[in-house]
Amino acid sequence: MKAFKAKNRHDASYYIDGILNQDRVKLSQAITITESHLESDKQLASQILQHVLPHTGNSLRIGITGVPGVGKSTFIEAFGMHLISLGFKVAILSIDPSSQRSKGSILGDKTRMEELSHSNHAYIRPSASGDTLGGVANTTAESMLLCEAAGYTIILIETVGVGQSETAVHSMTDFFLLLMLAGAGDELQGIKKGIMEMADLIVIHKADGDNINHSKAAKSKYENALHLFASNESGWSPKVTTASSTQNTGIDTIWEIIQNYQTLTVANGYFQKHRNHQKIDWMYRTIENELKRLFYNNSAIKARLPLLEEQIIASELSPVKAALNIIGEYNKTKKNV
Amino acid sequence: MKAFKAKNRHDASYYIDGILNQDRVKLSQAITITESHLESDKQLASQILQHVLPHTGNSLRIGITGVPGVGKSTFIEAFGMHLISLGFKVAILSIDPSSQRSKGSILGDKTRMEELSHSNHAYIRPSASGDTLGGVANTTAESMLLCEAAGYTIILIETVGVGQSETAVHSMTDFFLLLMLAGAGDELQGIKKGIMEMADLIVIHKADGDNINHSKAAKSKYENALHLFASNESGWSPKVTTASSTQNTGIDTIWEIIQNYQTLTVANGYFQKHRNHQKIDWMYRTIENELKRLFYNNSAIKARLPLLEEQIIASELSPVKAALNIIGEYNKTKKNV
Numbered sequence: 189m190k191a192f193k194a195k196n197r198h199d200a201s202y203y204i205d206g207i208l209n210q211d212r213v214k215l216s217q218a219i220t221i222t223e224s225h226l227e228s229d230k231q232l233a234s235q236i237l238q239h240v241l242p243h244t245g246n247s248l249r250i251g252i253t254g255v256p257g258v259g260k261s262t263f264i265e266a267f268g269m270h271l272i273s274l275g276f277k278v279a280i281l282s283i284d285p286s287s288q289r290s291k292g293s294i295l296g297d298k299t300r301m302e303e304l305s306h307s308n309h310a311y312i313r314p315s316a317s318g319d320t321l322g323g324v325a326n327t328t329a330e331s332m333l334l335c336e337a338a339g340y341t342i343i344l345i346e347t348v349g350v351g352q353s354e355t356a357v358h359s360m361t362d363f364f365l366l367l368m369l370a371g372a373g374d375e376l377q378g379i380k381k382g383i384m385e386m387a388d389l390i391v392i393h394k395a396d397g398d399n400i401n402h403s404k405a406a407k408s409k410y411e412n413a414l415h416l417f418a419s420n421e422s423g424w425s426p427k428v429t430t431a432s433s434t435q436n437t438g439i440d441t442i443w444e445i446i447q448n449y450q451t452l453t454v455a456n457g458y459f460q461k462h463r464n465h466q467k468i469d470w471m472y473r474t475i476e477n478e479l480k481r482l483f484y485n486n487s488a489i490k491a492r493l494p495l496l497e498e499q500i501i502a503s504e505l506s507p508v509k510a511a512l513n514i515i516g517e518y519n520k521t522k523k524n525v
Numbered sequence: 526m527k528a529f530k531a532k533n534r535h536d537a538s539y540y541i542d543g544i545l546n547q548d549r550v551k552l553s554q555a556i557t558i559t560e561s562h563l564e565s566d567k568q569l570a571s572q573i574l575q576h577v578l579p580h581t582g583n584s585l586r587i588g589i590t591g592v593p594g595v596g597k598s599t600f601i602e603a604f605g606m607h608l609i610s611l612g613f614k615v616a617i618l619s620i621d622p623s624s625q626r627s628k629g630s631i632l633g634d635k636t637r638m639e640e641l642s643h644s645n646h647a648y649i650r651p652s653a654s655g656d657t658l659g660g661v662a663n664t665t666a667e668s669m670l671l672c673e674a675a676g677y678t679i680i681l682i683e684t685v686g687v688g689q690s691e692t693a694v695h696s697m698t699d700f701f702l703l704l705m706l707a708g709a710g711d712e713l714q715g716i717k718k719g720i721m722e723m724a725d726l727i728v729i730h731k732a733d734g735d736n737i738n739h740s741k742a743a744k745s746k747y748e749n750a751l752h753l754f755a756s757n758e759s760g761w762s763p764k765v766t767t768a769s770s771t772q773n774t775g776i777d778t779i780w781e782i783i784q785n786y787q788t789l790t791v792a793n794g795y796f797q798k799h800r801n802h803q804k805i806d807w808m809y810r811t812i813e814n815e816l817k818r819l820f821y822n823n824s825a826i827k828a829r830l831p832l833l834e835e836q837i838i839a840s841e842l843s844p845v846k847a848a849l850n851i852i853g854e855y856n857k858t859k860k861n862v
Contacts, residue, residue, distance in 0.1 A: 476816075
């Protein structure tokens with residue numbers, strides 16, 4: 189654990205008051221502290237979060253995914269501006285564990301959502317960097333809570349639809365929106381079935397010009413595909429719709445569908461139940477990640493595992509025996525600390 | 526840990542020699558020891574497994590799933606007898622973590638596969654009982670290895686298609702076969718998309734009599750649905766076929782398809798690579814299950830978790846802080862042991 193302290197930090201109350209007074213600069217500083225790997229920052233972040241916690245939860249959390257090229261930025265720009273026109277304050281966060289973004293590309297993020305980045309009612313924050321999806325997802329979820337405490341009433345959490353980060357986004361949002369393109373061949377454009385299964389709404393995007401008929405056909409196709417699958421615990425049947433962000437068509441319908449979802453699930457109790465589950469799961473996920481992190485970061489364990497793998501592949505050692513042996517060694521080292 | 530010893534146990538060499546000499550009675554006894562929760566039996570099982578390990582791996586491992594009513598037993602009966610007619614020795618194991626089967630229903634299992642149960646070339650063993658899927662799956666995987674050492678050249682691992690056990694079966698087999706029925710409505714009969722995604726072959730079962738045309742239509746429908754999804758790392762495109770076990774039609778085609786899969790994946794190296802991954806994953810899964818088991822079985826932890834859950838739901842404590850707090854307490858208790 190690094191003991192040195194980050195420069196220029198204020199007391200927790202400075203950030204807490206700032207967030208509760210909807211000060212965007214102090215919100216940004218608090219998120220930076222949340223993203224930091226310094227031990228002193230971690231403690232400060234924990235204090236801030238603990239204090240603003242009673243002021244969180246008052247937003248609708250929407251996850252948005254789709255493969256690169258599907259037009260996520262233009263969609264978020266159009267959808268976000270629509271929400272702002274209805275009086276919402278919108279925060280846009282992203283999860284992208286592969287990203288090695290520098291401060292420079294925060295500007296990149298803001299450029300690709302030009303109108304939003306100039307709105308006083310929008311807050312755009314790109315993905316934290318980090319080694320593990322678990323770590324990045326944790327940071328994003330905590331940033332989401334800070335944004336809620338700062339008065340943002342809609343949180344859009346964006347992810348790149350090619351990995352495991354969709355599950356992380358799904359685990360922290362109320363509604364999961366999947367962007368797709370028409371006419372990109374028969375396969376689901378690299379989208380895994382498991383991701384389709386999480387979708388509450390599939391939007392066939394770029395449904396404009398010559399693409400309108402293709403998009404309508406794709407809509408039917410995905411509707412049929414969704415019907416093939418079992419229904420959701422929420423009581424909601426996933427919907428498919430078409431939209432064009434450049435023509436600004438279908439964006440209002442998307443918001444109506446999301447409102448219908450919210451009305452239904454608030455009424456049947458699923459909305460709150462789902463959020464409670466998410467919070468509890470978050471604790472257990474953190475516990476289990478931390479148990480694994482402590483184990484795999486142990487230097488004796490690190491040195492031993494490649495040897496065990498070799499012995500297992502050579503059928504010299506059974507996988508279970510290998511596992512129990514190394515757990516035994518691990519517990520011994522811990523008692524001697 | 527219970528220290529008392531099970532009655533009537535022989536030395537490990539008794540079971541090892543028995544298994545390698547293809548003695549079915551001693552194989553059964555060894556599996557019973559593998560399923561036992563007694564500490565002395567666990568050690569004995571580990572010794573037996575360790576010694577037969579070099580004689581394992583010489584079978585084709587086929588996972589078979591489908592919802593209740595799809596006709597798994599009649600299918601396994603027909604398919605197993607077909608394999609025996611081709612000269613294979615067939616072992617049939619099952620994973621069913623929900624089962625509370627008594628000795629009595631082992632008879633039940635044998636009754637529902639009457640021909641197989643009378644064949645000297647088939648070995649039928651029902652699911653072990655157990656509290657956790659991980660435990661049951663481990664036992665089944667170890668039983669599979671014992672069966673291989675006893676000369677069985679095809680292992681059929683059956684599961685009930687309604688839970689998490691499909692993933693466990695998939696994690697220990699070379700080929701995954703999903704049984705479906707035609708004309709059971711538009712939804713996938715309770716089969717989750719994630720299970721369809723694992724299938725190397727979908728068999729539309731009970732394709733006989735009035736049902737033949739429905740089955741052909743269902744075949745097209747599932748072929749279209751499978752085309753919607755991304756291709757597999759194995760280089761294999763999942764197939765769909767129809768079969769009737771009572772009419773014994775389509776059974777030979779299924780075996781041809783499985784052989785095609787094996788030929789392809791052995792040639793492109795995926796077959797062995799996949800098995801190596803499965804073994805390594807098995808070790809890591811066991812490590813992580815064991816880390817969790819040790820944590821959640823700790824009595825101080827057990828007492829504390831419900832309180833933390835309440836505080837989290839009331840937004841009094843953040844999930845991450847709750848997790849880190851309790852991990853800290855856990856590590857303290859361990860150092861004091």
